[in-house]
Amino acid sequence: MSETTHDGGVAVTMPPSPDDGLSGAELAAKYGLSQSGARPGLIEYVRQLWGRRHFILAFSQAKLTAQYSQAKLGQLWQVATPLLNAAVYFFIFGLLLGAREGIPDHIYVPFLVTGVFVFTFTQSSVLAGVRSIxxxxxLVRALHFPRASLPISFSLQQLQQLLFSMIVLVVITVGFGIFPTWSWFLVVPALALQFVFNTGLALIFARLGSKTPDLAQLMPFVLRTWMYASGVMYSIPAMLATKEDVPAWVTDVLQWNPAAIYMDLVRFALIDDYGTEYLPPHVWxxxxxxxxLAGVVGFVYFWKAEERYGRG
Incomplete structure (x- = not known):
C-alpha cells in the first residue's frame, strides 16, 4: 500500500511481517538456523575428530619433521637431547650426589635413561599442549575443524619421537647385558596408557594456555619440579626406606605420582633386576x-570451550 507525501512523493508502507516480535532464538528455531561455530554435542565431536584422523596424523608427522629442520644433525637431536640430559643427570645425581643408592650399579644407567625418556614424553606433551592453540x-581462525585435533596431534608427535628414543634405549639395555624377554611386551600397554594420560593433560593445558599465554613461560618450572619428585634419577622406594620421618601422605603422593608409575612400569618391563619390590601395589x-581420569576429564574440559578458541 502507498500514500502521497506533502512534497508530492510517494511513501511506501510495507505490510506487517509475520515474524515481527519474534526473538532471535525463536527465529532460529522457526527457520532451522544454527549458530556459526557452535559447539557440537560430545558424541558428534568425537565423530568429527575421527573424521579428521588423517589430518591429525599428517600434522603430527609434519611437525616432527620440521622440529629440527634447521639443525645440521636433523632428526638425530630427537634422541641426542634426552641422552645429553641423561649424561648430565648421571654425573650430578649418580656420581656426585649418590642417587644410585638402592639401585644395582649394573642397571643404573638403563634405569636413568628409561626415566629420562619416559618423563620427557610427558613433559614435552604438556609443553606442546600449552602452545597448541x-x-x-x-590455523584456528582460518579453518573450521575440531580444535582438539591440535593438542592430540602434538601428543602423537611426542609419541613418535619417543619411539625413536626407544630404539636407542634398547641398544643401551643390551649394551649393559640386559637382553630381550617376554616382559618387554609390557612396554606397549604401559606407553599406550601414558599416551592417553599425556593427551588428557595436553587438552587441559591447551584450554588454559589459549586464555593465558604466559602459562607457557611458567610450565617449564612446574614440570622440572615434577621431574625431581618423580624418581627420574633415583628410586623412590629406596629413598623412602632411608627416611624414617617422612609423613605417610608424602610417601603416598610420591609413590602414586602418575609420572613415577609410568616410568616404573617401563623399567619393570625392560630391566630384569628391577622387580616388583620397586613398584607400589596395584600399579597397573x-x-x-x-x-x-586425565583422558576423560581433559577431553570434556577442552570440548566445553570449543566455540571460544581463537576468539578475542
Missing amino acids: SGNLG AAAVAWAL
Whole structure:
C-alpha cells in the first residue's frame, strides 16, 4: 500500500511481517538456523575428530619433521637431547650426589635413561599442549575443524619421537647385558596408557594456555619440579626406606605420582633386576585409573570451550 507525501512523493508502507516480535532464538528455531561455530554435542565431536584422523596424523608427522629442520644433525637431536640430559643427570645425581643408592650399579644407567625418556614424553606433551592453540591462532581462525585435533596431534608427535628414543634405549639395555624377554611386551600397554594420560593433560593445558599465554613461560618450572619428585634419577622406594620421618601422605603422593608409575612400569618391563619390590601395589590399576581420569576429564574440559578458541 502507498500514500502521497506533502512534497508530492510517494511513501511506501510495507505490510506487517509475520515474524515481527519474534526473538532471535525463536527465529532460529522457526527457520532451522544454527549458530556459526557452535559447539557440537560430545558424541558428534568425537565423530568429527575421527573424521579428521588423517589430518591429525599428517600434522603430527609434519611437525616432527620440521622440529629440527634447521639443525645440521636433523632428526638425530630427537634422541641426542634426552641422552645429553641423561649424561648430565648421571654425573650430578649418580656420581656426585649418590642417587644410585638402592639401585644395582649394573642397571643404573638403563634405569636413568628409561626415566629420562619416559618423563620427557610427558613433559614435552604438556609443553606442546600449552602452545597448541595460542601458537596456531592463524590455523584456528582460518579453518573450521575440531580444535582438539591440535593438542592430540602434538601428543602423537611426542609419541613418535619417543619411539625413536626407544630404539636407542634398547641398544643401551643390551649394551649393559640386559637382553630381550617376554616382559618387554609390557612396554606397549604401559606407553599406550601414558599416551592417553599425556593427551588428557595436553587438552587441559591447551584450554588454559589459549586464555593465558604466559602459562607457557611458567610450565617449564612446574614440570622440572615434577621431574625431581618423580624418581627420574633415583628410586623412590629406596629413598623412602632411608627416611624414617617422612609423613605417610608424602610417601603416598610420591609413590602414586602418575609420572613415577609410568616410568616404573617401563623399567619393570625392560630391566630384569628391577622387580616388583620397586613398584607400589596395584600399579597397573593405578596406571589405568590415571589414564582414564586425565583422558576423560581433559577431553570434556577442552570440548566445553570449543566455540571460544581463537576468539578475542
